[in-house]
Amino acid sequence: PASRADAAAELPPAPAHAPLPDAEPEDDVLLLDDSMLVAGPSLAPSAPPIASRQSEAMHADPVRSTPERAMSSAESRAPGPGLLGSASADTAASAIKNLVRTMAAERSAPVHRGGPTIEDVVREELRPLLKAWLDTNLPPLVERLVRAEIERVVGRAVG
Template identity: 40%
Template sequence: MEEILASIRRIIAEDNDAEKPAEEAAAPPPLHVAEPEPISAPAPVAAMKDDVLELTEVVEDEPEPEPQAPYEPEEPLFQPRRFEMPEDPTEGLVSRATAAASTAAFAAMHSRVRERRDSDVYLGNGAITLEELVRELLRPQLQDWLDRNLPGMVERLVREEIERLARAAK
């Protein structure tokens, strides 16, 4: 193999020398090329056929695992609290005085709603918008404010306008 490579190198070197001019002959020698490693021939197929695995030993199946004892939970580290239910199921979370005050407030609201039904403005009427409801609730307050302030405002504005016209006429 090495002889073949050496002869190939000589032929290549001779061809290069013939083609190169004399001035290039002084060029440095070519780099050393590593020689390829020899290739090993694969093992013959006939040799592989001889390596057949023969099964001669009997292998037994693994035995079934023994059943485990049934699970028994351990005692808890803490005892859960037991809450006692009140004896009187009608007893509420608030005192009797608070319950009475709340009941009175609801009764007062109910009576106001009943009064509003006469004017067709009440909370249960789904056809009324929030704007209409506010307008109806503010109507008495607005009427009271206008009764107190409108006469004075009209008088003042009329006086100011008359004075302006009188000054323009002078």
């Protein structure tokens, strides 16, 4: 029978300072100071959020891709102050035009075998709810927007 001393002699010597298997190297630490502060938001309008820009890009009218067509469209409109700037109005008109075109194409494509689709049922159920909401909320909304626009124009004329 082998003694314990013989068994211990056969084992390889343990390393004196073995690294722990789950020890990770130290990460660099970023220290922040006052020179890294960013100025607060300004009152001037900034670029639209990324999601808004993506939405505008998705709804961009391919017909108005050239500056000449966009300029001729802007020149043909009667000048006058409005709630929207010309760029915003053009973008909104383009998006609505694309929406109308898409909806017309989708309605003409037969995708069901007969009877009302879920979309038809939902549209019929939502129509009275939407009408009631608009009857309740649209007049105060329009009044508030018109009042704000009048105050803006009067403020510009006085100031």
